[in-house]
Amino acid sequence: MHSNTKEQNIYLAPMEDVSDFPFRQVLLKIGKPDVFFTEFVNVDGFTSKNGGSHVVHRLEKNNNQEPIVVQFWGNSSEKFIESAKKIKGFNFQGIDINLGCPVKKVMKVGCGSALIGNYDIVGDIVKSLQSLSLDIPLSVKTRIGIEKFDEEWITFLLKLKLEKIFIHGRTVQQVFGGNADWEAIHEVVKLRDVLSPSTQIIGNGDIKSVKQAMEFKEKYCVDGVMIGREVMKNPWVFSKKTPEKKERIETLLFHMEEMKKFVEKYPDKGWSSIKKFYHGYLRENEELTFLRNELFEKTSLEESMKLIEER
Ligand SMILES: Cc1cc2nc3c(=O)[nH]c(=O)nc-3n(C[C@H](O)[C@H](O)[C@H](O)COP(=O)(O)O)c2cc1C
Structure with missing residues (x-):
C-alpha cells in the first residue's frame, strides 16, 4: 500500500464548508496533514430517493487526497449500512461516525452530540457497521461528555473495539467555548490502555501548530492529533512556514x-x-x-x- 501505511500523526479535522475538496487541493499544494477528513455527510441525505445529489459533492476526492476518512452523521443504523455499502469503491481509508456535533439543526433531530449517552442507538450503528466486515477502519468522533467528563460514555465506546476514537476535549455544553481539556483526553488514553489497547486515540482541540501537536502527542500519550479551526486562521499550519x-x-x-x-x-x-x-x-x-x-x-x-x- 502507498501513503496509507505511513505514520498517521496529524489529521485534518472534519469541518463543514472548510475541509472540502477545493481546500484539500490547496493543502496538497502548500502542506498537508498525514490524513484528510471529508466534511460530515448526512446518511439520510446520501441515501435519499434523489440519489443524494445535494450531498454528493462532500464525497468528492482524488487519489492525491488519500488517506482520507469519510465522516457520516445520522441515527439510523440502516442508513449507515446503506451509506457504507454505497461508498465501497470510492476508496476511502476509513469511515467515521459523528457523535459530537453540537449544532442545533443536528442535535434537534437526535444526531451528533445528542447521541452521547444513547447507548442503544450508538451500539446498534457501530455493531451493524462492524457486521459488514469493512476492510477499512471504523471510528467515532466524539466529545468528553455532555456537561463534564463522562467515564461511562468513554468506557462504552472503548468496549465497542473500534479502530480509532477521535476525542475533542470539550463537553457539549462548552460548544467551542473555554479550553479543550487535554487532561481528560489523557484519561481516555488511560482507560483505553485497560479496556481496548488496540483502539487508537486521536486527541483534538485548540492545537495551533504541528510542533504543539507533536508535543501534546508525547505529553498526553495519544496516537495522533487532529487540527481544526487553526487551518482557517493559518492555511500553512501543516507546512510550518510563514509565507510572504x-x-x-x-x-x-x-x-x-x-x-x-x-x-x-x-x-x-x-x-x-x-x-x-x-x-x-x-x-x-x-x-x-x-x-x-x-x-x-x-x-x-x-x-x-x-x-x-x-x-
Ligand atoms: C466550521 C466548523 C465546522 C465543523 N464541522 C464538523 C463536522 O462536519 N464534523 C465534525 O466531527 N466536527 C466538525 N467540527 C468540529 C471540528 O472537527 C473540531 O472537532 C473542533 O473544531 C475542535 O478542534 P479545533 O480546536 O482544532 O478547532 C466543525 C468545526 C467548525 C469550526
Whole structure:
C-alpha cells in the first residue's frame, strides 16, 4: 500500500464548508496533514430517493487526497449500512461516525452530540457497521461528555473495539467555548490502555501548530492529533512556514480557481464559504488587509477573482 501505511500523526479535522475538496487541493499544494477528513455527510441525505445529489459533492476526492476518512452523521443504523455499502469503491481509508456535533439543526433531530449517552442507538450503528466486515477502519468522533467528563460514555465506546476514537476535549455544553481539556483526553488514553489497547486515540482541540501537536502527542500519550479551526486562521499550519505576501495572494487565487471548478460541477455547493479563509490568507500586511476588506464586499466569485487579478 502507498501513503496509507505511513505514520498517521496529524489529521485534518472534519469541518463543514472548510475541509472540502477545493481546500484539500490547496493543502496538497502548500502542506498537508498525514490524513484528510471529508466534511460530515448526512446518511439520510446520501441515501435519499434523489440519489443524494445535494450531498454528493462532500464525497468528492482524488487519489492525491488519500488517506482520507469519510465522516457520516445520522441515527439510523440502516442508513449507515446503506451509506457504507454505497461508498465501497470510492476508496476511502476509513469511515467515521459523528457523535459530537453540537449544532442545533443536528442535535434537534437526535444526531451528533445528542447521541452521547444513547447507548442503544450508538451500539446498534457501530455493531451493524462492524457486521459488514469493512476492510477499512471504523471510528467515532466524539466529545468528553455532555456537561463534564463522562467515564461511562468513554468506557462504552472503548468496549465497542473500534479502530480509532477521535476525542475533542470539550463537553457539549462548552460548544467551542473555554479550553479543550487535554487532561481528560489523557484519561481516555488511560482507560483505553485497560479496556481496548488496540483502539487508537486521536486527541483534538485548540492545537495551533504541528510542533504543539507533536508535543501534546508525547505529553498526553495519544496516537495522533487532529487540527481544526487553526487551518482557517493559518492555511500553512501543516507546512510550518510563514509565507510572504505574493504566496498568500497566489494561494488564495488558486483556492478560488479550485472552488470555481468545483461549484461549476456541483451547483449545490455555495462558493461563499471561501470567505472563511480570507483572514487566514490576507493578513500581516496593510495592503493585504485592504484587499481583504474589498473582497468581503464582492458578491460573486468571478468578481472576487477579477479584483485580485487586476490589483
Ligand atoms: C466550521 C466548523 C465546522 C465543523 N464541522 C464538523 C463536522 O462536519 N464534523 C465534525 O466531527 N466536527 C466538525 N467540527 C468540529 C471540528 O472537527 C473540531 O472537532 C473542533 O473544531 C475542535 O478542534 P479545533 O480546536 O482544532 O478547532 C466543525 C468545526 C467548525 C469550526
